Amino acid sequence: MICCKECIDLLYDYFEGSLDQDTTKSLEEHFEDCPPCIAFLNTYKSTTLLCRDTLNQIEIPDEVRHTLQSFLKEHKKEQEKK
Amino acid sequence: MSFTQQKEDKEIEEALVRDLQAGDLDAYDKIATLYQKKIYALSFNLMRNQMDAQDVTQEVLLTLFRKINTFQGKSAFSSWVYRITLNASYMKLRSKKKEPNVSIDELLPSFNGAGFQQEKIQDWSGSTESLLFTNETREVIKKAVDLLPEKEKVVFLLRDVECLSTEKVSEILDLTVPAVKSRLHRARLFLRKKLSGYFEEYNSQKGEA
Ligand SMILES: [Zn+2]
Numbered sequence: 262m263i264c265c266k267e268c269i270d271l272l273y274d275y276f277e278g279s280l281d282q283d284t285t286k287s288l289e290e291h292f293e294d295c296p297p298c299i300a301f302l303n304t305y306k307s308t309t310l311l312c313r314d315t316l317n318q319i320e321i322p323d324e325v326r327h328t329l330q331s332f333l334k335e336h337k338k339e340q341e342k343k
Numbered sequence: 344m345s346f347t348q349q350k351e352d353k354e355i356e357e358a359l360v361r362d363l364q365a366g367d368l369d370a371y372d373k374i375a376t377l378y379q380k381k382i383y384a385l386s387f388n389l390m391r392n393q394m395d396a397q398d399v400t401q402e403v404l405l406t407l408f409r410k411i412n413t414f415q416g417k418s419a420f421s422s423w424v425y426r427i428t429l430n431a432s433y434m435k436l437r438s439k440k441k442e443p444n445v446s447i448d449e450l451l452p453s454f455n456g457a458g459f460q461q462e463k464i465q466d467w468s469g470s471t472e473s474l475l476f477t478n479e480t481r482e483v484i485k486k487a488v489d490l491l492p493e494k495e496k497v498v499f500l501l502r503d504v505e506c507l508s509t510e511k512v513s514e515i516l517d518l519t520v521p522a523v524k525s526r527l528h529r530a531r532l533f534l535r536k537k538l539s540g541y542f543e544e545y546n547s548q549k550g551e552a
Contacts, residue, residue, distance in 0.1 A: 264454070265452075297464040298460065300465060300468075303469075304464070308535040317504050317505070320380070
């Protein structure tokens with residue numbers, strides 16, 4: 262049987278679904294006997310999802326958008342003069 | 344996104360790049376519009392400061408214009424844009440005094456001699472729903488990410504936040520795929536530990552109330 266350390270080393274690939282069948286099976290056998298590792302797996306997954314949901318919603322604030330727009334306009338004018 | 348869609352996007356992008364290389368200013372506008380949000384979001388997540396992210400975005404847009412003829416198409420155009428964004432953000436960060444990072448190793452899981460978990464692991468994954476949209480939780484998450492060491496943070500932002508593929512991240516950062524995986528795994532372990540502290544405390548307070 263694999264130990265918790267090996268189990269946690271494999272979490273990444275397990276989460277990606279890239280483990281071979283045998284390894285997946287021994288990992289899942291470990292989970293059956295080890296509630297702490299199930300808790301670890303669940304919170305590992307949650308962490309990834311929570312961080313993504315929090316950080317990938319960054320929008321350009323209106324004032325920044327305006328600054329960028331006039332910056333690009335200025336730049337275009339300069340280039341057209343050339 | 345479907346494969347054909349991706350292929351079409353890639354072709355449109357390549358055409359825009361060619362037009363820009365030929366001096367077409369409208370192509371520049373389109374490229375700027377396509378990329379400014381990605382540039383802003385990544386630099387904001389690295390620096391957590393609106394003015395700095397704005398400066399970096401301007402600088403990157405200008406660099407795209409000035410250096411477009413040095414882009415040779417050896418990597419994807421988007422990888423080139425991400426690399427310029429990272430360089431500009433790091434330059435900006437280095438010009439400021441920054442707090443030292445915590446060591447990631449102290450926060451990795453610990454095991455006993457037989458390889459079994461040593462600490463008590465609480466499963467808080469079911470209780471995040473109600474907490475997710477509170478400002479406090481968002482602040483906790485942002486702070487935890489800010490504490491990540493630079494090497495792990497950038498992999499985490501590109502792969503888990505921007506949702507780029509492992510291969511793409513390895514191209515942008517010039518790292519091997521296993522190196523990307525290992526840094527991302529360490530980042531997730533670090534963040535899991537940081538968030539555990541917060542959610543466990545929340546659950547125990549709820550239990551007492
Ligand atoms: Zn275990």
